[in-house]
Amino acid sequence: MAINKDKIRNFCIIAHIDHGKSTLADRLLEKTNSVALRDMTDQLLDDMDLERERGITIKAHAVTLNYRAKDGEEYLLNLIDTPGHVDFNYEVSRSLAACEGAILIIDATQGVEAQTLANTYLALDHDLEIVPVINKIDLPSADPDRVSKEVEDVIGLDCSEAAKISAKTGENVEEVLEQIVKFIPSPEANDDLPCRALIFDSVYDSYKGVIVYVRVKEGRIKPGDTMRLMATGAEFTVVETGYMRARMPEPRDELTAGEVGYITASIKTVGDARVGDTVTTAANPASQPLPGYRKVNPMVFCGIYPADGADYENLREALEKLQLNDASLSFEPETSGALGFGFRCGFLGLLHLEIIQERLEREYDLDLVTTVPSVVYKINLTDGTQVEIDNPTHYPDPANIASCEEPFTDAHIYTPAEYVGTIMDLCQERRGVFKNMDYITPERVDIHYELPLNEIIYDFFDSLKSRTRGYASFDYEISDYRASKLVKLDVLLNGDIIDALSFIIHSDKAYSKARKIAEKLKDNIPRQMFEIPIQIAIGGKIIARETVKAMRKDVLAKCYGGDITRKKKLLEKQKEGKKRMRHFGTVEVPQEAFMAVLKLDDDG
Amino acid sequence: MTMTDKTKPIGLYIHIPFCRSKCPYCDFYSFSPREELIDEYTKRVCEELKNTHHTFDTVYFGGGTPSFIGEKRITEILGNVAFTNNAEITVECNPSDTGDKERSFDFSALAQAGVNRISMGLQSSSDSERRALGRRAGKDEVLRAVERAQNAGIDNISLDLMLGIPGQTAESLKGSVDFAVSAGARHISAYILKIEENTFFGRHPEKYSFPSDDETADLYLKTAEALKEKGYIHYEISNFAVPGYESRHNLKYWKLDDYLGTGPAAHSFIGGKRSFYPADIKEYLAGCERICDGEGGGEDEYIMLSLRLREGLDLDKYEERYSKTVNPGFTEKCRLYADRGFGSFDGRIFSLNSRGFLISNTVISELLAELD
Secondary structure (H helix, E strand, O other): OOOOHHHEEEEEEEEOOOOOHHHHHHHHHHHOOOOOHHHOOOOOOOOOHHHHHHOOOOOOEEEEEEEEOOOOOEEEEEEEEOOOOHHHHHHHHHHHHOOOEEEEEEEOOOOOOHHHHHHHHHHHHOOOEEEEEEEOOOOOOOOHHHHHHHHHHHHOOOOOOOEEOEOOOOEOHHHHHHHHHHHOOOOOOEOOOOOEEEEEEEEEEOOOEEEEEEEEEEOEEOOOOEEEEOOOOOEEEOOEEEEOOOOOOEEEOOEEOOOEEEEEOOOOOHHHOOOOOEEEEOOOOOOOOOOOOOOOOOOEEEEEEEOOHHHHHHHHHHHHHHHHHOOOOEEEEEEEOOOEEEEEEEEOOHHHHHHHHHHHHHHOOOOEEEOOOEOOEEEEEOOOOEEEEOOHHHOOOHHHEEEEEEEEEEEEEEEEHHHHHHHHHHHHHOOOEEEEEEEOOOOEEEEEEEEEHHHHOOOHHHHHHHHOOOOOEEEEEEEEEEEEOEEEEEEEEOOEEOHHHOEEEEHHHHHHHHHHHHHHHHHHOOOOOOOEEEEEEEOOEEEEEEEEOOOOOOOOOOOOOOOHHHHHHHHHHHHHHHHHOEEEOOEEEOHHHHHHHHOOOOOO | OOOOOOOOOEEEEEEEOEOOOOOOOOOOOOEOOOHHHHHHHHHHHHHHHHHOOOOEEEEEEEEOOHHHHHHHHHHHHHOOOOEEEEEEEEEEEOHHHHOOOOOOOOHHHHHHHOOOEEEEEEEOOOHHHHHHOOOOOOHHHHHHHHHHHHHOOOOEEEEEEEEOOOOOOHHHHHHHHHHHHHOOOOEEEEEEOOOOOOOHHHHOHHHOOOOOHHHHHHHHHHHHHHHHHOOOEEEEOOEEEOOOOOOHHHHHHHOOOOEEEEOOOOEEEEOOEEEEOOOOHHHHHOOOOOEEEEEOOOHHHHHHHHOOEOOOEEHHHHHHHHOOOOOHHHHHHHHHHHHOOOEEEOOOEEEEOHHHHHOHHHHHHHHHHHHO
C-alpha cells in the first residue's frame, strides 16, 4: 500500500527538563488510541526505571501514531522523543534532523529555561517548524499569558495560536494534534533516489540483534536488500522493516522516503549502526552520506572497579552489554595498585557516568568503586610531543612537562535576576571567564561564561541548584583547549600513595582542595588498630595532612546468658564488612571514603 | 560432632524473668509479675528439671532478678535439680531484695539448699551513678547484703561493676573498685555499658552524657590495672577473679562445654546443637519446645570464644579439634597483633591482653576472615 506522503508528519517534542515532555507524549498516545487506557503507565516511552525515576529521557524513542484530524483525513504522526540532557546533545541533534517540526513545550509556571532556548536554537538550526505549546495550565501558579509573551520576546516565536494545555489532565491536547497536522510540513520525499536513511537511534534486542531507528530521507529500503552503513562501510542483509508502534512493532513491506521506522538486519552491536550514520543500499548506493555524522568522543573518564575483585568478569560482561545499546560508552581494562583490576571508562558527561554506574549497580547487581572523574588534558612535553591524559596515573613527571592544556566550555546559565550575584561568585570560584550577560526579560538573565570542563564535571550543577533554590538552568558545550597550570595531587595513607585517589587539578586550587580531601578522608576512614597519617602531596611535597587516631574500643563486653549465636552473627557481619574494605598495605579504606572524596563540594 | 555423654555433668542456666522494675540499660527478657504467675512459673521450671536426665556441675540462676522470687522458690527449684557434690551453684541477687533492713532474705536457707555463690549488681559505689542506672538501693545496702551472704557461709561473692556510666570518672570508678574489693568480692565482673536499642538509654541517649569511647577505654584499662594490683586475674574480657574463684559456669560458655538453659529466652548448647526458648513467658508456661538455633561449636565459635579468655587460642588444640592446619595469613595476623602490643603470641598460643580485649571484635573478625 503506497503511503500518501502528504499525510505524514515527523516531529519531536523539545522542552526544558520537567516541563512535561514525556507526559505530553503519553497523552498523544492516549488520544490517538495507540494504547488502551488500561495499559497506560506514566511516561510510557521512558521504559527504563531509571528514566522514570530521574524524570529524564535517556534514550531517544520513536512511535508512529494514526490520527484522524478534524478535516476528516487520516494522518500518520511520527513522534520522536529526544533525550533531555546536555550530555546527549549530539543524539538530540540527530533526532531533530529526522523531523520536519518540533513541539516546543514551555511550562506555564516557569517560562523560558536554559534548555528551552538551547533546544529551540538546535531545532532552528535544523530548519524545523516550531509549534509552541504552553503546558501545566492546571497549576494555580500558571501564567500562560505572561509565558506566551516571554516566548515571543525571548525566542521571537509567534504564540498567538499556541495551545494552552495541561498534559497532566489532558485538557486541550487535541489542539496540539490539530496544530501538528496544520503547521508541520509533510516531508519532501523522492522514492526514486538512491536510499539515504538517517539513523537517530539504535537499540539492542537479544532476539533480533540491533534495531536501527531511521528516518528515510530519500529512496526506499525493504527486507532482502543489502544495506550499507556509510560511515563504516559495513553491510548487512535487511531482515525486517516496519513502524514502531506504542505496544509492538508493525512490520511493513518497505520503508520509503519521508517515513520513520525501524530496520533489523542481524547487526551484532550498536557500534555498527551509530547514531547519525546514513543507511544506503549496496545495490544502488548514494554517493554522499547525509550531513552531520560524527563519532562522539567521551569527554569524562573514570575508573570503575568491582568492590569484590571476583566480580571483574561480571563487570566486563555488564559493560559489554551496556555498550550493545550505548555506542558512546567506551571502556578498556586498567589496573590500579589500590583497586586491583577494573576498567577505564569514557562518558559523554557526568550524567552519562552516573547513569551507567547506577545501571551497573542495579541491573547487574554489582558493587562498584569509582575513581574521581577526569577530563582529557593535553600535556605538551619538553621533547616537543603532546600526550592526552585522561587518567592521573599516567600524568607525566612534572620535570618533562613544558605546558598543559585543558578543555573549556561555552556555558549559559538562565536565572531569575536575583541570583546573578551568587552565580557569578560560583563561576568565578570555578575559574570561569565572564563573557556577557543578557536580560531576556526584566526578571530573567542569561549569563554567559567560559568554564573549564573539569570544574563542572563534579558537582557544578548541584551547587548551582542549591544556590538558586533550583531556579537556574544550565547548558554548555565544549569549545576549545586552553593553556592551564595543572598539578597532580597524590593521596598517601600511612606513607603509601593510593593511586586511585590521585587527580589533576589547577594549581591555584591545589591547597584548599588538598585540605578538604584530607579532612574528608579523616572523617570517612574508620579508626583502626594504629594511627594512620593522611597526607596530600604534589610530587614529593606534602601540602596537607591529617591523622586518623588509633581505635581504642571495639568489644562485646557481655557475652553470657549463653546466646553465642547472636554474638557470632555480629562478628560475622563485621567480618563481611572488613571484606568489603579496600586494603592498602595494612590500612583499610571503606568505599564511602572514595565516594566522599569524589563528591567533594564547595562546602565539603 | 561428638554425642553427648549422658553421664558427664553439664551446666544449667535457670532464667528468672522477673524484676521489680526495668533498669534503663537492660535488654534482657524480664518484667514485673503477679505472685500467682511466679508460682506457676516455678512449677513449670521444677517440672522441666525433674524430667531432665542430665546431672549438673554448675547451676546458675540468672535474670531478671532471681532473688525477687524469694529463697523458698529458689530452694524448691534446686530440690528438683540433680547436681553433683562439688557443683558451683550461683544465684544472682539484687541488694534491694536482700540487703534491705526491713525485708528478710534467708541466705542460710539458700546455703542449706546448696547455693555457694552469690552474684550481685553493685555497678557503682557512687549512689548518684547507681541512680542514673535505675538502682534503688544505696551502696550501704549492697554492703549489708554481701555481709548477710557471707555470714550465711557463702564466701564466693561476685560483684558487677559497670564502666561508661553517665557521669562516671576515673576517680569515681577507683572508688567503686576499692569498695568491691574491700567488701570481699572474690570475683568481679566489669562490664562496659552497651547502649542497646530497646532500652531507655537507647531511646533517650540525649538525656545522658555518656563517657566517650576513648574515655571508656581508659576506664576499662584503669579497672584492669587496679584489680591486677589487688591480686585479681583478668581471666576474661569483662571478668576478674581471685585465683580459684573464676566462674565455672560462665567458663562453660566460653569453652564450648554443654549447658542446658530453661526459661524464656534461655539458650542451650547440647551435643553440638544450639537452641533457645522464645522470649515469651506465655509460650514457656504453655510448654513450648525449644527453637533450634543450628549447629554450634564450629571453629569460628572456638576462635571467638577462646580469645575472650586470657589463656587465649591454642593453635595445637584448635588444629587437633578441627583436624586442620591454620594458614600462614592467620599466624601472621597473630604475630602482628602481638607486635603492636595487643597480646602475646609464641607461635602456637595467641592471647590478648587488656588493650587487646578492648579491640577484640576487630581482632576476631579479622582472624575469622583469614579462615575463608
